[in-house]
Amino acid sequence: MLEYFNAHCHFLTASAFVPDNVGAVNNSAKISEWDFVIESAQQSQNIYGAIGIHPWYIDNLPDNWDVLLQDKLLAYPDLTVGEIGLDNKYANMDAQIDVFMRQIVIANALKRGVHIHCVGAWDKIVPILRNQEYTDIPFILFHRFNGVISDWLGMEKVYFSYSPARSLKRVAETPQNRLLLETDSENVIDIVQWTNRVADECKISKNVFVNNAQRMLGNG
Numbered sequence: 625m626l627e628y629f630n631a632h633c634h635f636l637t638a639s640a641f642v643p644d645n646v647g648a649v650n651n652s653a654k655i656s657e658w659d660f661v662i663e664s665a666q667q668s669q670n671i672y673g674a675i676g677i678h679p680w681y682i683d684n685l686p687d688n689w690d691v692l693l694q695d696k697l698l699a700y701p702d703l704t705v706g707e708i709g710l711d712n713k714y715a716n717m718d719a720q721i722d723v724f725m726r727q728i729v730i731a732n733a734l735k736r737g738v739h740i741h742c743v744g745a746w747d748k749i750v751p752i753l754r755n756q757e758y759t760d761i762p763f764i765l766f767h768r769f770n771g772v773i774s775d776w777l778g779m780e781k782v783y784f785s786y787s788p789a790r791s792l793k794r795v796a797e798t799p800q801n802r803l804l805l806e807t808d809s810e811n812v813i814d815i816v817q818w819t820n821r822v823a824d825e826c827k828i829s830k831n832v833f834v835n836n837a838q839r840m841l842g843n844g
């Protein structure tokens with residue numbers, strides 16, 4: 625039975641050891657990672673795969689990258705879209721927006737949830753993700769969330785995920801039914817220690833994180 629859920633990690637291999645009581649979303653950052661993310665998700669019902677192009681890796685994409693993404697998503701109906709987003713610390717925001725928007729359109733058309741990386745670009749992300757054109761995206765997970773919680777309270781499909789780098793005060797301020805925890809690393813099972821710390825210090829039941837993840841992913 626699941627006791628812990630790592631809402632955002634990067635295994636970096638197809639066969640990381642994940643105990644039966646830990647669930648995870650394994651995210652890719654670039655095309656070369658998609659296949660082992662898919663393989664990892666096929667090895668356990670507790671592992672979910674997300675494929676996409678991270679804003680740090682938009683250079684030198686093949687011309688048909690969006691067709692490749694769409695074809696993989698069509699071939700694997702359980703996959704979601706991530707890690708995608710905008711990062712103001714990296715160059716070429718116009719190109720980042722183009723790659724991001726094409727992935728949002730695909731996610732909406734195929735009704736897949738999205739795993740979002742946003743650094744210093746909330747002024748751009750907020751209007752895109754609040755746009756009524758994209759209401760078929762079933763969930764939005766903000767990983768390492770550092771935006772304004774109240775911007776999103778009206779959208780029930782938005783979840784906020786925090787890594788151990790985040791202050792517990794911020795975690796405690798987040799509505800419990802939208803709260804997720806992550807390691808954002810290849811150390812999937814470090815989520816156990818992080819979850820136990822949050823549960824103890826914020827007085828939150830550990831079940832909250834598993835329940836939220838399962839609801840988000842459509843299994844709750």
Ligand SMILES: [Zn+2]
Nearest residue numbers: 632651707808
């Ligand atoms: Zn990540």
